[in-house]
Amino acid sequence: xxxxxxxxEGIARMREACAVAATVLxxxxxxxxxxxxxxxxxxxxxxxxxxxxxxxxxxGYQHGSKRYPAHTCISVNDEVVHGIPSFRRILREGDIVSLxxxxxxxxxxxxxxxxxxxxxxxxxxxxxxxxxQESLGLGIRQATVGNRIGDISATIxxxxxxxxxxxxxxxxxxxxGVSMHExxxxxxxxxxxxxxxxxxxMTFAIEPMVNLGGYKTKTLADGWTVVTADGSPSAHFxxxxxxxxxxxxxxxxxxxxxxxxxxx
Ligand code: MF3
Ligand code: CO
Numbered sequence: 001x002x003x004x005x006x007x008x009e010g011i012a013r014m015r016e017a018c019a020v021a022a023t024v025l026x027x028x029x030x031x032x033x034x035x036x037x038x039x040x041x042x043x044x045x046x047x048x049x050x051x052x053x054x055x056x057x058x059x060g061y062q063h064g065s066k067r068y069p070a071h072t073c074i075s076v077n078d079e080v081v082h083g084i085p086s087f088r089r090i091l092r093e094g095d096i097v098s099l100x101x102x103x104x105x106x107x108x109x110x111x112x113x114x115x116x117x118x119x120x121x122x123x124x125x126x127x128x129x130x131x132x133q134e135s136l137g138l139g140i141r142q143a144t145v146g147n148r149i150g151d152i153s154a155t156i157x158x159x160x161x162x163x164x165x166x167x168x169x170x171x172x173x174x175x176x177g178v179s180m181h182e183x184x185x186x187x188x189x190x191x192x193x194x195x196x197x198x199x200x201x202m203t204f205a206i207e208p209m210v211n212l213g214g215y216k217t218k219t220l221a222d223g224w225t226v227v228t229a230d231g232s233p234s235a236h237f238x239x240x241x242x243x244x245x246x247x248x249x250x251x252x253x254x255x256x257x258x259x260x261x262x263x264x
Contacts (some may be wrong), residue, residue: 001183012109018251019242021110024048025101026254029089032116034093038074042085046070050160057102073100080226080234093119098236112252130237131163132210143248149195156248157189168209176205207238
């Protein structure tokens with residue numbers, strides 16, 4: 001499958017969709033505190049998406065015969081991704097929670113995620129979050145014109161494994177644009193110099209999922225929630241990135257809120 005190249009118009013719309021996704025994620029982060037439920041986060045995300053005039057790309061997302069039932073994915077501790085929000089799941093001090101926000105805005109998709117601590121967390125979890133976020137940054141830096149997809153994959157894997165963690169194999173990053181998943185697949189493991197060559201105007205969702213223990217995962221009986229096979233905690237950071245002649249550009253960075261004083 002060929003990788004879609006976005007034109008000026010498509011890129012402009014991707015920018016807007018990604019800004020919305022980033023704004024929603026930014027609003028959710030400070031809410032992840034002890035005592036709140038994952039359903040509280042879902043409702044805040046749902047409402048923020050609506051306020052910004054967007055739609056959740058997760059709600060109703062079809063996988064086989066199932067449809068995803070919520071507007072956000074909220075995954076706690078050993079849950080890797082696609083955790084279904086629940087009013088029974090109460091966050092406690094020391095938990096880590098992964099927030100995944102995918103929006104549809106003016107025909108284009110913005111996709112981003114991050115893992116945040118709930119109150120104070122033990123040093124190994126702090127390191128898990130830091131290394132996963134850093135691996136995303138290093139992967140993004142490889143998304144330069146002339147490189148190959150495997151350069152992103154290998155860079156993430158090497159960094160993560162050098163720190164004694166493991167990268168999930170069962171889910172991968174992806175192209176993103178008019179639909180949530182476009183070519184190419186962007187694994188968080190692989191070999192440098194392999195895969196498709198990167199050209200300007202591609203938009204990628206790069207998303208390392210990193211486990212404290214082994215890389216294996218399984219899906220719970222709800223059909224969605226992916227957990228680590230060994231019960232170890234897992235972190236997830238994701239940005240939507242545009243490739244340009246001048247280098248990769250992260251599209252899912254929050255913009256200054258309206259009303260921010262400007263220096264003239
Ligand atoms: N960021 C996730 C992905 O790229 C979002 C999945 S939404 C869901 O697959 F609908 F599948 F839950
Ligand atoms: Co994604």
